[in-house]
Amino acid sequence: MMQEKSGYVNTARLNNSGRYAYELHLHTGEFGWCAKVPAATIVATYEALGYAGIVVTNHYFDHGFEHMPETTWAGKIDNYLRGYEAARAAVSREDFDVLLGLEIRFSENLNDYLVYGVNKEQLIAYPELYKYSPEDFRLLADELGWVFIQAHPYRKGCEVIAADSLHGVEVYNMNPRHDSRNDLALNFAKENNLLATAGSDYHQIGDEARAAVSFTERIRSSSELAAILRADYEKKQSKKVLN
Ligand SMILES: [Zn+2]
């Protein structure tokens, strides 16, 4: 396993830390709905701050796709991926990586979930993922090697789901316009031996670099990120069995 342990930082002074810091929760103005900043601006910002990369996690939900002009699912996925593609095209540092993720909302309620490990081909092959239940989505995630994390599970309007339907929870959501009650999320992660992730939940200028997850190695793809997180998850779960 590449990752020895993950850690969290609250400052952007990462350049000489010897670790690779990633933003795991971020929205671009391209297909961002509530986000307005162009991906190119975001990439330039995070490159300058010393991050090793960002995961673009734009909102994936029923209305977003229904309102698209495209008539084919593959066309809709092209539309959805505009922010991710724009971010990739904007990279100027050779050691900076843009990875693909989702922030998915199922039709049943207002919970949000972060998904890591996805690629374009899978998003085309498995349409309308928002029609899944979280329980079925977890099964699909295990089949395809994805990681399924509940975002800000204790924010108002959200409800934490059963721990065995998740690989983890976002325990530091640093969006300054919401009280995500992160302390409760951290307790939930600890009690259930789940992954605990952090993210800025970037939507606008000023949201940058409020959180990061750092790794001991560079991560070049979403599937690489998922493999590291899944290994960490298995390790945490095996401790639970031993206790
Ligand atoms: Zn949003």
Ligand SMILES: [Zn+2]
């Ligand atoms: Zn978000």
